[in-house]
Amino acid sequence: MRSKLPIFIGTALALGVSAGLARAQAHRPPKAPASLRVYIFDCGVIHTTNGDAYSLKKEEMASTEMSIPCILVAHPKGTLMWDNGDIPDRAFPPGGGPASLGVVTQDKPLLPQMAAAGYAASDITYLSMSHYHGDHVANANSFAGATWLVRKVERDRMFSTEPIVRSPAENYNELKNSKTILLDKDEWDVFGDGAVVIKSAPGHSPGHQVLVLNLASTGRTMLAGDLYHYPQERTLHRQPPTTEFSVEQSAASRVMIEEYLKRTKTEIWIEHDFAANAKLKKAPAYYE
Ligand SMILES: [Zn+2]
Numbered sequence: 001m002r003s004k005l006p007i008f009i010g011t012a013l014a015l016g017v018s019a020g021l022a023r024a025q026a027h028r029p030p031k032a033p034a035s036l037r038v039y040i041f042d043c044g045v046i047h048t049t050n051g052d053a054y055s056l057k058k059e060e061m062a063s064t065e066m067s068i069p070c071i072l073v074a075h076p077k078g079t080l081m082w083d084n085g086d087i088p089d090r091a092f093p094p095g096g097g098p099a100s101l102g103v104v105t106q107d108k109p110l111l112p113q114m115a116a117a118g119y120a121a122s123d124i125t126y127l128s129m130s131h132y133h134g135d136h137v138a139n140a141n142s143f144a145g146a147t148w149l150v151r152k153v154e155r156d157r158m159f160s161t162e163p164i165v166r167s168p169a170e171n172y173n174e175l176k177n178s179k180t181i182l183l184d185k186d187e188w189d190v191f192g193d194g195a196v197v198i199k200s201a202p203g204h205s206p207g208h209q210v211l212v213l214n215l216a217s218t219g220r221t222m223l224a225g226d227l228y229h230y231p232q233e234r235t236l237h238r239q240p241p242t243t244e245f246s247v248e249q250s251a252a253s254r255v256m257i258e259e260y261l262k263r264t265k266t267e268i269w270i271e272h273d274f275a276a277n278a279k280l281k282k283a284p285a286y287y288e
Contacts, residue, residue, distance in 0.1 A: 030118040032076050035216045036195045038223075039283040041070040041113040043085035044106030046135065046272070054230055055238040061230060067277035068135055070110050071223060072117070073213065074286075077191045078125030081143050082211055082223060083271065085110050086135035088171055089142070102166075110139050117284040121145070126190060127178070128198055130225025130271070131205035132158050134167035144174035149190070149198060152182045154207025183209075201227050201257055203240065203250025210257065212266060218287045220266040227257055229272045234258075 046066040050058055058064060071082035089109035092099045098107050111121060121142045128149035129136050159176060163169065183198060190196040197212040204226045211223040227250075228234055240250035261268055270276060281287070 027120050027122075029120075029123050030074075032078075033074050033288070034076065035288055036076075036213060037074045037286040037288045038213055038215065038221070039072040039074070039114075039117050039119075039286045040277075040280050041072070041110055041283050042107065043068040043070040043083075043110060043138075044087060044104050045274070046086070047103045047105065051230060051232075053241045053243060054233055055241075056230060056232055056236070060232055060236065062232075063274040065274045066229060066272035067274045068104070068106070069271050069277055069280070070113075070139075071211075071271075072114065072119060072124075072283070073196055073211075074119075075191045075196055077193075079119070079123055080126040080128060080149075080190055080196060080211075081124045081146065083129055083136040083225070084140060084143070085138040088138045104135070111142065113283055117286070127175070128190075128209070128211070130210065130223070131208040132164055132167055132172070133205065133226065134164075134171070136225070137167060137172045140172035141170075141174040144178045146178065148175050148178045148180045149183055149188065150180065151200065151202075151207030151209065152184070153202075154205060155180070155182070157206055199257075199260075201225070201253040203244055203246050203248070203253045205245050208245075208253070212264075215287055220264060221287070222257075222261065222266050222268045224257070224268050224270050226272065227253060228270045231270055231273050231276065234268075234270075 046068060048064050048066055050064055051061050068086050070084045073080040086104045087099050087101045087106045089111050092109045098105060122145060124143050124146040126149055127143040127146040132154060186200045188198040190198060195214045199210050199212055201210045202208050208225055210225050210227060213221045215221055240247050244250045
């Protein structure tokens, strides 16, 4: 019996590989949508138990927990993957099921959620992330075949010799060789028609940025990265956390973005806002 085991494993591996190949061959890139869409995937919850880091008292907050959305934008001319989770898909048990990492839990890995909406990692034209923290870049390596849109200060920090706390480089190191466009303008118009704009909002990290979408039915919507974590930070005007890369820059970015939201009649989606995120429809449903 024992001598047959390697043969069995070899066969199982071969079957697994051919099944994987068949799946890859079966995948047809999705039809480009007629107008802009945004898909929100559930990439888990940070079970934070207080708002101390944000100078918020528990009684001032609706919830101390934070949502982690993963975000895919589909435009008639291509796709953009934005923030992509805290727990990499490879950390999930084989066959699916929930995973946990520190104080984060997540029910389903990202790529199967994308597949349910018709997308594979190879369908992604552009990758851009609000910033390099671990809860935004977990699956970045899956999109290393896309063109990476990033600010030079952010990329330099990601590949400096000093590790980023709680953001393992093994989750994003393959981006080093990705086709890359260094964003050198305050606003970067991704598809050239003003529908998808990446806007600089530094402070939380050196090259932190927000994503502005001009959706035909939903209206102008900003995915704000970690400009704020809780909605009460906006109304109670608390100082940005002392852990920011630059508290001064964060404070200035908040003033600038609030003015921008008003002037351009844009609605803000705070990505970590647990209550607001719970109300958003999740992929395969989408906003357009
Ligand atoms: Zn975050």
